[in-house]
Amino acid sequence: MTDSAPAPTPRRVRVRAPELIGKGGWLNTGGQQYTLADLRGRIVVLDFWTFCCINCLHVLDELRELEEKHRDTVVVIGVHSPKFVHEAEHQAVVDAVERYGVEHPVLDDPELATWKQYAVRAWPTLVVVDPEGYVVAQHAGEGHVHAIERLVTELEAEHGAKGTLRRGDGPYVAPEPEPTALRFPGKALVLPSGNFLVSDTTRHQLVELAQDGESVVRRIGSGARGFDDGTADAAAFNEPQGLALLDDSAVVVADTVNHALRRLDLVSGEVTTLAGTGKQWWQGSPTSGPAREIALSSPWDVALFGDRMWIAMAGVHQLWAYDPAEGTVSVAAGTTNEGLVDGPGAEAWFAQPSGLAAGPDGERLWLADSETSALRWVDRKGVVHTAVGTGLFDFGHRDGAAGQALLQHPLGVTVLPDGSVAVCDTYNHALRRYDPATDEVTTLATDLKEPSGAVLAGEDIVVVESARHRLTRLRLPEEAVKVAAVAHRTRRAATEVAPGTLRLDVIFQAPTGQKLDTRYGPSTRLLVSATPPELLLKGEGAGTDLSRTLELDPAVPEGVLHVSAMAASCDDDPSNEYPACHVHQQDWGVPVRLTEGGADRLPLVLAGLDA
Numbered sequence: 001m002t003d004s005a006p007a008p009t010p011r012r013v014r015v016r017a018p019e020l021i022g023k024g025g026w027l028n029t030g031g032q033q034y035t036l037a038d039l040r041g042r043i044v045v046l047d048f049w050t051f052c053c054i055n056c057l058h059v060l061d062e063l064r065e066l067e068e069k070h071r072d073t074v075v076v077i078g079v080h081s082p083k084f085v086h087e088a089e090h091q092a093v094v095d096a097v098e099r100y101g102v103e104h105p106v107l108d109d110p111e112l113a114t115w116k117q118y119a120v121r122a123w124p125t126l127v128v129v130d131p132e133g134y135v136v137a138q139h140a141g142e143g144h145v146h147a148i149e150r151l152v153t154e155l156e157a158e159h160g161a162k163g164t165l166r167r168g169d170g171p172y173v174a175p176e177p178e179p180t181a182l183r184f185p186g187k188a189l190v191l192p193s194g195n196f197l198v199s200d201t202t203r204h205q206l207v208e209l210a211q212d213g214e215s216v217v218r219r220i221g222s223g224a225r226g227f228d229d230g231t232a233d234a235a236a237f238n239e240p241q242g243l244a245l246l247d248d249s250a251v252v253v254a255d256t257v258n259h260a261l262r263r264l265d266l267v268s269g270e271v272t273t274l275a276g277t278g279k280q281w282w283q284g285s286p287t288s289g290p291a292r293e294i295a296l297s298s299p300w301d302v303a304l305f306g307d308r309m310w311i312a313m314a315g316v317h318q319l320w321a322y323d324p325a326e327g328t329v330s331v332a333a334g335t336t337n338e339g340l341v342d343g344p345g346a347e348a349w350f351a352q353p354s355g356l357a358a359g360p361d362g363e364r365l366w367l368a369d370s371e372t373s374a375l376r377w378v379d380r381k382g383v384v385h386t387a388v389g390t391g392l393f394d395f396g397h398r399d400g401a402a403g404q405a406l407l408q409h410p411l412g413v414t415v416l417p418d419g420s421v422a423v424c425d426t427y428n429h430a431l432r433r434y435d436p437a438t439d440e441v442t443t444l445a446t447d448l449k450e451p452s453g454a455v456l457a458g459e460d461i462v463v464v465e466s467a468r469h470r471l472t473r474l475r476l477p478e479e480a481v482k483v484a485a486v487a488h489r490t491r492r493a494a495t496e497v498a499p500g501t502l503r504l505d506v507i508f509q510a511p512t513g514q515k516l517d518t519r520y521g522p523s524t525r526l527l528v529s530a531t532p533p534e535l536l537l538k539g540e541g542a543g544t545d546l547s548r549t550l551e552l553d554p555a556v557p558e559g560v561l562h563v564s565a566m567a568a569s570c571d572d573d574p575s576n577e578y579p580a581c582h583v584h585q586q587d588w589g590v591p592v593r594l595t596e597g598g599a600d601r602l603p604l605v606l607a608g609l610d611a
Contacts, residue, residue, distance in 0.1 A: 026106070027097050028097060028102065028104065040131065040133055041166025044075050044129040046126065047076060050087050050123050056124040057100060059142050060100055060102060070156075072168060072169070083490050084408055089110075101239075103172060104170070105172055124141065128155075136155070138608070140607075141586030143282070143583060182207060182471075186242070187242050187452065195211060199253070204237045205222075206220040206221055206243075211457075221237045227278045232271070241301060242453075245304070255276075259296040261275040261302065277295050281297040296320070298314045307325070314354050334348055338371065338564075339392060340369070340391050342376075354369075354412075356368075366413045369389065375410065394488075395487075402434060406488075407425050426450050443481045446483060448472065460475055495593070496598035496599065498552075500551065504548045506563070508567045508607050510572075513571060515570065516567065526546055526566075536552065558592065
């Protein structure tokens with residue numbers, strides 16, 4: 001009797017990769033233009049990203065280790081695919097590549113040509129192309145790099161044996177550094193001394209400037225990307241952003257990419273960690289407890305409101321709060337769903353909150369909700385309200401009544417002496433003003449370059465001009481600047497779907513060597529809603545099946561389907577009592593237009609390929 005032969009390994013599905021096309025050309029290549037044929041023999045990972053997107057920034061950080069470990073076989077190509085009009089400007093992409101320390105080639109695709117060729121539907125999306133030029137995997141969202149690295153290892157072995165793997169240096173060419181005192185600064189704070197403290201984000205430092213806003217008094221932080229407490233020279237940050245006085249002798253720092261809050265002692269320059277573990281929060285992680293034991297997710301700004309330090313937790317679309325008396329953190333508002341929904345804090349939706357400012361009367365906490373291009377506020381009871389903004393896909397530069405005014409990806413808010421609010425309208429390169437007394441929006445200043453924060457200094461307002469690498473002092477004008485009104489919708493084309501029944505399929509295939517984790521019940525989750533809500537006659541709400549039949553109202557011609565999916569997979573090794581597990585998650589906002597003859601199925605790839 002002979003042993004039966006082992007089951008053959010299933011062949012990997014392969015689809016020929018479309019060409020890489022982008023009117024903006026290539027960055028980080030020393031001026032060289034590339035085609036897929038030029039990359040043949042290498043494993044190519046395409047990262048479809050846009051620089052406004054916090055999840056895209058998370059993936060940039062996840063990819064760093066993969067790039068380092070497989071630098072002679074893997075070429076990561078960033079395909080920049082803009083959401084906002086400003087992101088389609090070539091110089092803005094050049095700035096973003098430097099700002100976020102992107103150390104691989106980037107294709108600037110302002111018209112979404114390559115995005116459409118690869119049928120991408122979400123930021124971020126990662127596509128793996130094998131050394132022979134075939135697509136072998138696609139993943140939407142963050143948290144997939146562990147699976148991609150396993151696939152890379154398999155591809156190295158497979159194509160090494162076939163002789164189709166080409167090793168060597170990649171096409172990345174580092175740009176020349178610029179000698180400026182600040183480099184893409186994020187936020188600023190007026191210290192009790194009258195000096196300014198600035199988060200010098202791209203250089204991973206804090207810089208104290210004299211009252212002239214230019215002369216450097218001291219730098220805090222080694223300047224190297226890291227997570228170390230210690231003296232001003234030894235401490236290390238990772239793209240710090242928001243700053244707030246804890247008291248007259250200490251500043252709280254939102255250390256964004258370290259997913260932590262740090263404390264700066266203004267006298268000694270000593271830096272310590274207040275909150276966060278240095279690891280990113282994932283669904284299922286604790287949301288309250290001792291501050292040093294709870295993971296955070298890209299804290300972007302901080303502000304003292306009441307007796308707690310509130311945190312704009314951009315990475316999970318929530319507001320959290322740090323209690324300095326108890327040394328604890330907890331969720332204060334938001335569900336982690338991305339969108340614009342007002343109401344009690346536990347029910348509200350945010351979209352990448354990035355700027356906070358408490359009014360001097362303690363009645364309102366103002367916030368810049370960047371991805372909905374909105375100005376919002378929280379009252380003392382924790383209820384969330386919207387002053388300006390309508391949702392994820394409408395933006396522009398339009399003054400007037402707040403209900404029809406438009407912003408474009410604001411990152412900062414500042415309460416003015418008269419109780420009105422200045423908004424750093426980042427992608428409009430403007431400083432705007434909202435007056436609660438009149439419910440009107442006006443423009444205070446234009447020709448700023450990506451303003452990201454502002455502080456009051458006497459009768460002036462000092463703006464962080466992030467993309468000009470400086471602080472700019474403006475006299476608060478008595479009359480607002482007049483601008484021509486413009487309005488935009490996201491550059492993504494709407495998906496044409498048939499009215500009535502629509503089959504929604506979220507594609508998820510557990511990575512090789514893993515299986516769905518069903519030890520504690522269903523390992524998948526699907527949440528569906530719509531804007532306007534009337535679009536969905538049936539299919540709204542939460543469930544555990546990744547496929548669902550929706551019923552669309554023929555009387556609603558267009559809208560947005562909001563889809564949030566999660567799947568948990570674990571290593572499939574029966575001998576391992578404690579297998580490593582991974583959470584895969586992505587939110588989609590899919591603009592749809594109801595058209596007779598439109599598609600009756602909407603596939604969204606979380607991980608794998610749609611058969």
